[in-house]
Amino acid sequence: MISKDLSRKESIQRIGSNLFRKHGYTTTSMQDIASEIGIKPASLYNHIKSKHEILVHLLMQGANLFVDGMQEIKSSSLRSIEKLERLIGLHVHLSVEHTDLMALMMVEWRHLENPEREQYAALRENYEANFRNILVQAMQEGDIREIDTEIALFSILTTLQRFYSWYDKHSDLNSLDLEKHLIQCLLGGIRV
Amino acid sequence: MISKDLSRKESIQRIGSNLFRKHGYTTTSMQDIASEIGIKPASLYNHIKSKHEILVHLLMQGANLFVDGMQEIKSSSLRSIEKLERLIGLHVHLSVEHTDLMALMMVEWRHLENPEREQYAALRENYEANFRNILVQAMQEGDIREIDTEIALFSILTTLQRFYSWYDKHSDLNSLDLEKHLIQCLLGGIRV
DNA sequence: GCATAAAACTAACGATCATTAGTTAGACTT
DNA sequence: AAGTCTAACTAATGATCGTTAGTTTTATGC
Secondary structure (H helix, E strand, C coil): CHHHHHHHHHHHHHHHHHHHHHHCCCCCCHHHHHHHHCCCHHHHHHCCCCHHHHHHHHHHHHHHHHHHHHHHHHCCCCCHHHHHHHHHHHHHHHHHHCHHHHHHHHHHHHHCCCCHHHHHHHHHHHHHHHHHHHHHHHHHCCCECCCCHHHHHHHHHHHHHCHHHHHHHCCCCCHHHHHHHHHHHHCCCCEC | CHHHHHHHHHHHHHHHHHHHHHHCCCCCCHHHHHHHHCCCHHHHHHCCCCHHHHHHHHHHHHHHHHHHHHHHHHCCCCCHHHHHHHHHHHHHHHHHHCHHHHHHHHHHHHHCCCCHHHHHHHHHHHHHHHHHHHHHHHHHCCCECCCCHHHHHHHHHHHHHCHHHHHHHCCCCCHHHHHHHHHHHHCCCCEC
16 A cells, blocks of 8 residues: 555654664664664664665755755845855754655765765765855955955854754754845845 | 884774765674775774774764864853854864764764764763853854854854865865864854 | 793684575455 | 465674683794
8 A cells, every 4th residue: 555655664764764763774784773663673664765765865856955945046046145045044943844865864964975976066066166156256345344254154054954953952942033134144144 | 112002003093984974884894804904803893892983983083183173262251252163163173173073973983882872972072161151252252143043153163163074175275274264264254 | 041921823712793594474355 | 265475574694893811933031
């Protein structure tokens, strides 16, 4: 039965993303995942091909969330400085809604092997390049002070990429307030 | 002979830190470390007690670098804003001189078990608390704009903590220039 | 050169783990 | 009720790995 198989497969992936995040990919055993569901490890293979497949699927799913979000913002007709604000909002939103996925994307992608590894790296670099373009353009439009582009990009991206871990300890806070404060902190400083 | 034992032990630790950093703690085998040195895995145990001991030693070593650095800056008679600049310099310096250690401290501490885990966490939290104090004090001294302390602290600390990975791709750049740019980027924005 | 200790080696153990093969129970279709 | 398919189970395999025991080689001090 298709629908039941899908939901079981999805629950394997959801539980996998949570355990991978909490204990790391290699440290998490199929036993761990299975017992969390309440079945035997061998039974997992009725739904998935391998442990590695779970990781690959989760990472690609996460990457696509960023690809889609970037595409929408990039192709909008906003000023570049506003695009930057939207990008911050995207990261906050994804960190809040997909915390486990974000953690995996930062930490566990090293377990990818080619060709997935290169594919993932390409998506990441593409995202970074788009981010850089928007930052540079905001500078050219005069909305941002003249600073070292690479360092500023690194600082902003790193803060956004690790935001999920900070949010973990402050998940009582309002998502919109967080976005506002983050915009003020990351852009307020470099705005002209 | 003591001195030769020490240097072999130290080389195990140095190679361990490099491999742990490149491939992760669990993925790195004693075989990997041994063959990098040119001996058999079992021979490692003439110099160390366990694989885990290597990790613990490296993490504590790294943590102490920060404890010492913080102690010196904290007890100086500088203005708080200058202390912040010194802290940025400390991170740049440690990232450049101990890149592998910095990577381990960010990623592999999760493999610690109690009591080392709590001990490490305590050092980290203590460092963070000192950083927060200096930031708040700089605000009270009027050298920094009124912004959300927690978000600003998170943003600055995260950027500094991950700087090692950025430096990895830009290791041709002058350490002093990097420090200057980072100060401008992290503090220039929030300065009054 | 001889004694001693450090540090290498070989061999093996025990545990864990991802995965496969083969089997059984249960649910839905006809 | 019979037949079919899904998804669970048991059992086993092969591989890896950290570590230990016991032995041999190498280097050092006298």
